[in-house]
Amino acid sequence: MPAVAETLETVSAVTGSTYKWGFETDLEMDLAPKGLNEDTIRLISDRKGEPEWLLAWRLKAFAIWQKMEEPHWAKPGYPVIDYQDIHYYAAPKKKGSGPKSLDEVDPELLRTYEKLGIPLKEQAILAGVEQGDEERLPMAVDAVFDSVSVATTFRSTLAKAGVIFCSISDAVREYPDLVREYLGSVVPAGDNFFAALNSAVFTDGSFVFIPKGVKCPMELSTYFRINAKNTGQFERTLIIAEDGASVSYLEGCTAPMRDENQLHAAVVELVAMDDAKIKYSTVQNWYPGDSEGRGGIYNFVTKRGACRGARSRISWTQVETGSAITWKYPSCILIGDGSVGEFYSVAVTNNHQQADTGTKMIHIGRNTNSTIIAKTISAGHSDSTYRGLVRMMPKAQNARNFTQCDSLLIGDQCGAHTVPYIESRNPSAKIEHEATTSKIAEDQLFYCRSRGLSEEDAVGLIVNGFCKDVLKELPMEFAVEAQKLLAISLEGSVG
Amino acid sequence: MLEIKGLTAEIDGKQILKGIDLTIPQGEVHAVMGPNGAGKSTLSYVLSGREGYEVTGGTATFFGQDILAMEPEERAAAGIFLAFQYPVELPGVGNANFLRTALNSVRRARGEGELDAVQFLKQARAAVKKLAMSEDMLKRNVNVGFSGGEKKRNEILQMTMLQPKLALLDETDSGLDIDALRIVAEGVNASRGPNFSALVITHYQRLLDYIVPDHVHVLADGRIIRSGGPELAKELEADGYAGIIGEAAEAA
Numbered sequence A: 001m002p003a004v005a006e007t008l009e010t011v012s013a014v015t016g017s018t019y020k021w022g023f024e025t026d027l028e029m030d031l032a033p034k035g036l037n038e039d040t041i042r043l044i045s046d047r048k049g050e051p052e053w054l055l056a057w058r059l060k061a062f063a064i065w066q067k068m069e070e071p072h073w074a075k076p077g078y079p080v081i082d083y084q085d086i087h088y089y090a091a092p093k094k095k096g097s098g099p100k101s102l103d104e105v106d107p108e109l110l111r112t113y114e115k116l117g118i119p120l121k122e123q124a125i126l127a128g129v130e131q132g133d134e135e136r137l138p139m140a141v142d143a144v145f146d147s148v149s150v151a152t153t154f155r156s157t158l159a160k161a162g163v164i165f166c167s168i169s170d171a172v173r174e175y176p177d178l179v180r181e182y183l184g185s186v187v188p189a190g191d192n193f194f195a196a197l198n199s200a201v202f203t204d205g206s207f208v209f210i211p212k213g214v215k216c217p218m219e220l221s222t223y224f225r226i227n228a229k230n231t232g233q234f235e236r237t238l239i240i241a242e243d244g245a246s247v248s249y250l251e252g253c254t255a256p257m258r259d260e261n262q263l264h265a266a267v268v269e270l271v272a273m274d275d276a277k278i279k280y281s282t283v284q285n286w287y288p289g290d291s292e293g294r295g296g297i298y299n300f301v302t303k304r305g306a307c308r309g310a311r312s313r314i315s316w317t318q319v320e321t322g323s324a325i326t327w328k329y330p331s332c333i334l335i336g337d338g339s340v341g342e343f344y345s346v347a348v349t350n351n352h353q354q355a356d357t358g359t360k361m362i363h364i365g366r367n368t369n370s371t372i373i374a375k376t377i378s379a380g381h382s383d384s385t386y387r388g389l390v391r392m393m394p395k396a397q398n399a400r401n402f403t404q405c406d407s408l409l410i411g412d413q414c415g416a417h418t419v420p421y422i423e424s425r426n427p428s429a430k431i432e433h434e435a436t437t438s439k440i441a442e443d444q445l446f447y448c449r450s451r452g453l454s455e456e457d458a459v460g461l462i463v464n465g466f467c468k469d470v471l472k473e474l475p476m477e478f479a480v481e482a483q484k485l486l487a488i489s490l491e492g493s494v495g
Numbered sequence B: 001m002l003e004i005k006g007l008t009a010e011i012d013g014k015q016i017l018k019g020i021d022l023t024i025p026q027g028e029v030h031a032v033m034g035p036n037g038a039g040k041s042t043l044s045y046v047l048s049g050r051e052g053y054e055v056t057g058g059t060a061t062f063f064g065q066d067i068l069a070m071e072p073e074e075r076a077a078a079g080i081f082l083a084f085q086y087p088v089e090l091p092g093v094g095n096a097n098f099l100r101t102a103l104n105s106v107r108r109a110r111g112e113g114e115l116d117a118v119q120f121l122k123q124a125r126a127a128v129k130k131l132a133m134s135e136d137m138l139k140r141n142v143n144v145g146f147s148g149g150e151k152k153r154n155e156i157l158q159m160t161m162l163q164p165k166l167a168l169l170d171e172t173d174s175g176l177d178i179d180a181l182r183i184v185a186e187g188v189n190a191s192r193g194p195n196f197s198a199l200v201i202t203h204y205q206r207l208l209d210y211i212v213p214d215h216v217h218v219l220a221d222g223r224i225i226r227s228g229g230p231e232l233a234k235e236l237e238a239d240g241y242a243g244i245i246g247e248a249a250e251a252a
């Protein structure tokens, strides 16, 4: 049997078992009854002790959503989602209201995060740093488990620098004015079907506020875990960087292996004022489904950043290896003169995964600049589409965009598509677009193998080389993680 | 050691190797010369296990092991190294990273411990210096943007690091100026010893002035038509391939 066919067969055998984050945590849960109606929304709002204005905001979003049609313009096809068959709130049962300190967090949860490699014990982390493990800078983590944030580390350390980092539920209680000012200001409730749904039922997510002139002293990150069955996760994240502030934020996510599909519909809003910098990195590793295409997460996400201030900068870097279906277009609205938007993406699909991802760069201010580097790797029977919009508005004098889209195909059962939309309403604006499609060349594989590399190591090396321009944008530590993840996602996919 | 008997092979249904018999004892360097299209590269690919080169008959053993049944990486671990006629570019893959991954792969397979970054860099820097390469070459992407000469030196660098028992050098001399040729030859000669043998494929006698072979074979149309000592190379240089091929045809 030719090696290609042989390996394509082994793919199906191996891949189901290569997802290493597929375990389930057994906890007593506080679960909302299945179904979506005003009562569900009142329940969520009540559980979180929200003020009246937020409940009103949610209900308004729900009214909008009910009038909207589920979009079907993207490439991925999927069975009808029954929105009445989902739990919209799932939280580990606890005594009293939210844990005040890490000591109060259910040890079972701490073990879950330990197993996932997410450090939640500040003392242990700091001790590690003191013991000369200097390469691992401490990182603050917000851990979101199903519908609630179970812990946020280093809150007080960050507070000393003036940085607010907490769950969005805490922020609603503790900083209501800030939340009210910015929530929905970048992604309005009626922006799209899934954003409206999220606005109605969002449960938890992270809130970050970096005041004027402050450079956030450590990496911030949120780790999302879907655990409960038949639930949706609707997270909401809001990051605000005031004049001259800067922050690097990373999100990671995993879910247990299940045969049913689960919905994850997040909204992320970023706001950057004058000279502010926000770097937002994602390592998306939701359960992709098994080799037959059973199960997996539907990842329908709206992420958008507003560069409101002059010379502000928002960078999206994403490594997308998980989910059965991904729709995701992290975007930048470049309002401030001289503001910069960047999108660096690696999307890997294997087996029956489908990804439709890309970005939108909306140039409004003068001398605005955007860069898009998208690397797509498809293997197995998967299908991947890069979809990107670059729009130059009439006032975007001398605006610039550079786009590079490269696709790498592994095997001959997969597909890759590039769909660029370019709209220019300013003649001084310049837009450059380059695209390539290639296969892993037989001579490259043979060259590596003749040097002693196994076929899988060879593929890993070549794929990582292909993605290098994107991986180098990730924070150091995660670049290494991402490289391993790429190799695992493609395990057994090449011949 | 390397023992090839009656080896026949085809590509895309076209027979290229038509019965090769060749034995290279441990510690010896053999040269294979022949006109373009004779099947020299094909022989080197068949020995190192390239996909698409189908063995239709004969045997090849290496220290008694049937290498034709082995994967390319297993042959590398067993100590066979091919210096490519046309080294392959690996965009985005750092040369040092590649070299270290390769070295640790064969070390693992050979039951030796892996080298850490510091040990590796020390060895790599020394090897780079010997080959009069700039250290910069370790940082660049594998063969990307390398000149012809740099690519060939990079092959010898890999050979030096991987310490094979048998090196197949496929026209490593082509595209090299005389200084580079001398450096590359020195690189190969430095590896010579009782545990190293080589099959030096070349089109020209020139390289054999620097790497003096124990035996010379002439390959034409998929068969070895003559074997002899180093003087055979000189004869070829003087008379060209046509004469020898004609003689062989008459004798047959």
Ligand SMILES: Nc1ncnc2c1ncn2[C@@H]1O[C@H](COP(=O)(O)OP(=O)(O)O)[C@@H](O)[C@H]1O
Pocket: B011, B012, B014, B016, B034, B035, B036, B037, B038, B039, B040, B041, B042, B043
């Ligand atoms: N992929 C291929 N398909 C068909 N014929 C090939 C292929 N590759 C090489 N050949 C043929 O095989 C013969 C031997 O080639 P090669 O081994 O490269 O010769 P050499 O290295 O001695 O110049 C040539 O006639 C060449 O055209």
Ligand SMILES: [Mg+2]
Pocket: B040, B041, B042, B085, B170, B171
């Ligand atoms: Mg050749």
